Amino acid sequence: MSPEHNTAPVTPPEQAAKAILARLYTPILPELRQVEEMYRRELSSDDEYIANLLEYIEDYSGKKLRPALLLLAGKACGKLTQDHIILGVVAEMLHTATLVHDDILDDALLRRKRTSINALAGNEVSVLLGDHIFSHAFEISLECTTPVGAREFSRAMARTCFGEIMQVHNRNNFNLPEPKYFDIIEGKTAELYATSAMLGAHYAGANEAVCRAFYDYGMNLGRAFQIMDDLLDMIGEESLVGKTLGSDVEKGKPTLPLIHHLEQVNGAGRKKALEAASKGDRKTLMELLHETESFKYAAAKAGAYVASAKNGLDVLPKGDMRDLLHEVADFVLSREL
Amino acid sequence: MSPEHNTAPVTPPEQAAKAILARLYTPILPELRQVEEMYRRELSSDDEYIANLLEYIEDYSGKKLRPALLLLAGKACGKLTQDHIILGVVAEMLHTATLVHDDILDDALLRRKRTSINALAGNEVSVLLGDHIFSHAFEISLECTTPVGAREFSRAMARTCFGEIMQVHNRNNFNLPEPKYFDIIEGKTAELYATSAMLGAHYAGANEAVCRAFYDYGMNLGRAFQIMDDLLDMIGEESLVGKTLGSDVEKGKPTLPLIHHLEQVNGAGRKKALEAASKGDRKTLMELLHETESFKYAAAKAGAYVASAKNGLDVLPKGDMRDLLHEVADFVLSREL
Numbered sequence: 001m002s003p004e005h006n007t008a009p010v011t012p013p014e015q016a017a018k019a020i021l022a023r024l025y026t027p028i029l030p031e032l033r034q035v036e037e038m039y040r041r042e043l044s045s046d047d048e049y050i051a052n053l054l055e056y057i058e059d060y061s062g063k064k065l066r067p068a069l070l071l072l073a074g075k076a077c078g079k080l081t082q083d084h085i086i087l088g089v090v091a092e093m094l095h096t097a098t099l100v101h102d103d104i105l106d107d108a109l110l111r112r113k114r115t116s117i118n119a120l121a122g123n124e125v126s127v128l129l130g131d132h133i134f135s136h137a138f139e140i141s142l143e144c145t146t147p148v149g150a151r152e153f154s155r156a157m158a159r160t161c162f163g164e165i166m167q168v169h170n171r172n173n174f175n176l177p178e179p180k181y182f183d184i185i186e187g188k189t190a191e192l193y194a195t196s197a198m199l200g201a202h203y204a205g206a207n208e209a210v211c212r213a214f215y216d217y218g219m220n221l222g223r224a225f226q227i228m229d230d231l232l233d234m235i236g237e238e239s240l241v242g243k244t245l246g247s248d249v250e251k252g253k254p255t256l257p258l259i260h261h262l263e264q265v266n267g268a269g270r271k272k273a274l275e276a277a278s279k280g281d282r283k284t285l286m287e288l289l290h291e292t293e294s295f296k297y298a299a300a301k302a303g304a305y306v307a308s309a310k311n312g313l314d315v316l317p318k319g320d321m322r323d324l325l326h327e328v329a330d331f332v333l334s335r336e337l
Numbered sequence: 338m339s340p341e342h343n344t345a346p347v348t349p350p351e352q353a354a355k356a357i358l359a360r361l362y363t364p365i366l367p368e369l370r371q372v373e374e375m376y377r378r379e380l381s382s383d384d385e386y387i388a389n390l391l392e393y394i395e396d397y398s399g400k401k402l403r404p405a406l407l408l409l410a411g412k413a414c415g416k417l418t419q420d421h422i423i424l425g426v427v428a429e430m431l432h433t434a435t436l437v438h439d440d441i442l443d444d445a446l447l448r449r450k451r452t453s454i455n456a457l458a459g460n461e462v463s464v465l466l467g468d469h470i471f472s473h474a475f476e477i478s479l480e481c482t483t484p485v486g487a488r489e490f491s492r493a494m495a496r497t498c499f500g501e502i503m504q505v506h507n508r509n510n511f512n513l514p515e516p517k518y519f520d521i522i523e524g525k526t527a528e529l530y531a532t533s534a535m536l537g538a539h540y541a542g543a544n545e546a547v548c549r550a551f552y553d554y555g556m557n558l559g560r561a562f563q564i565m566d567d568l569l570d571m572i573g574e575e576s577l578v579g580k581t582l583g584s585d586v587e588k589g590k591p592t593l594p595l596i597h598h599l600e601q602v603n604g605a606g607r608k609k610a611l612e613a614a615s616k617g618d619r620k621t622l623m624e625l626l627h628e629t630e631s632f633k634y635a636a637a638k639a640g641a642y643v644a645s646a647k648n649g650l651d652v653l654p655k656g657d658m659r660d661l662l663h664e665v666a667d668f669v670l671s672r673e674l
Contacts, residue, residue, distance in 0.1 A: 049506045050499055101464050124505045127438050127464060132498035134468065138475040139491035147479050150487065154476035161469035162387055168461045169386045 024328055028071040031080050035067045035088035060099050066091035066196045073200030073214045076321035083144045083203040090153055091196045093137035100130040149199050156195035163187020172252035190222025213315040220309035224332045227302040230255035257294040264292040306333055361665055365408040368417050372404045372425035397436050403428035403533045410537030410551045413658035420481045420540040427490055428533045430474035437467040486536050493532035500524020509589035527559025550652040557646035561669045564639040567592035594631040601629040
């Protein structure tokens, strides 16, 4: 994609993305189906009201990138086991729980083009439903043959929350240095990718160096993903992204293009950009950021992380699975996952 | 206590309650100190902002009844181990996390007479901070020598959330039948007590029957506690309880005295009570509930659960620890724990 060119749709249509993923997921399709089935089974309750809520949020589960990463990493390192299925479900449930809570944070009205759970059932229920899903995910993780998955996912989630808190705390802090921006996105986004990929390798019997390589692979993918997500929030189209748009800037969240722009301009330029941001004058802001090629800068950063992700897989033997994991990394650049 | 008599303070002063607990906690004092120290150590962060938040909510940790129950149950069944310390910390952290999230649900301005974390840092940070504490508690629980504690506490938390969701869903449902009321409080309150007591026994090597007896003990204590909490919300004094008062009725939460009253009166009486409740006319509501002895009824129910809790401990040999656990049960009736 070339986010620097204009504000027109920059992502391939939803359908094309789905087709690409369907192809990338081919080697793990039977196991991914098992993950989906178990996920549905586990999101249930005897109470009719709660059962309906859980059924409703099943839809939050989108492209299942986290379980897919976990399964692909496992497949690349050896044999997939029941532990992979369980932890695939855990990864997706933890992600779902964060989405449910994120909707409260974002005051989002839409999630995947449907009414979000907080708009539907209120913030109180959303908090509790997310808490339930967190707790149940941890419960499920203990069904594995070893506690490594439970330990790593609980550690990852604790870090994820810290990343999100730092993000909220730095709202409207347009002096946020780039390293702190990365601290935040590594926590709030990349950690769960990294842990998923690492655990996939671990439960397929990979040695520590390979596990570490997969952790880094997921981390780099997550960084690239979040940068692309920030970009799409500014330049995507609501119809494509399926969520309320431009909310990052409106909510004062310093994103990478904006951070880059503010580091490039002088005092007057800075004032101009912050004024446009605070007014929600998206058109002016877009023009200013294009002038400093800040979208281009952010896209290049995402590209560099994808390249690192791919290079890190040199620990694997050449072959189909390594090629496929390279393609998965490239896919992050092509659209919101 | 005699909650049916008037609206004057019904709890012994805070200091007296503390003195009673200090005595009840004597046999487990060194271990409780270890729990407190580890709890403080674990609620920390390199990020200054987050570290300050965590330090602030250390104060949420009040009488530490859940870790104390766990330790007392362990002491009654055998030797206390490092597993007990770890799980005591977990019990307290899970409780703290629910308090942090409850403040959002309650829109509470005060918690233990201090500004609540949501009033201080906003709902977003409160959601995330609670999520962090949940995740970290699960992480810590995996430091035990066996995964039983992690499994039981994650199961318990998942049920706790369901109980809370049912409570929100039944707000303003004044046709709530008493059994459903108990479903709700068993989930939202009693499950964590029950699991704490059961795990204390389990990790001291108790057999299944004794573990089950401690689970039931905690469950009955929890039921009694929640009934007393509901009572205190209606008839306590803000200065004593240290949180915003009468909020249950204002928020349309059907409590046991109200449920009982509505089951006793005819259509006209029902209308009168619901009008008073919906207007927040506490004085009228109190008078009506006194007429049907509904506070007395609720207090008697709490008393019956305390009696059951005590009887269930007949599996233990007679002795100091059993006597002390009886006293702990009685204490529930004396005030909010």
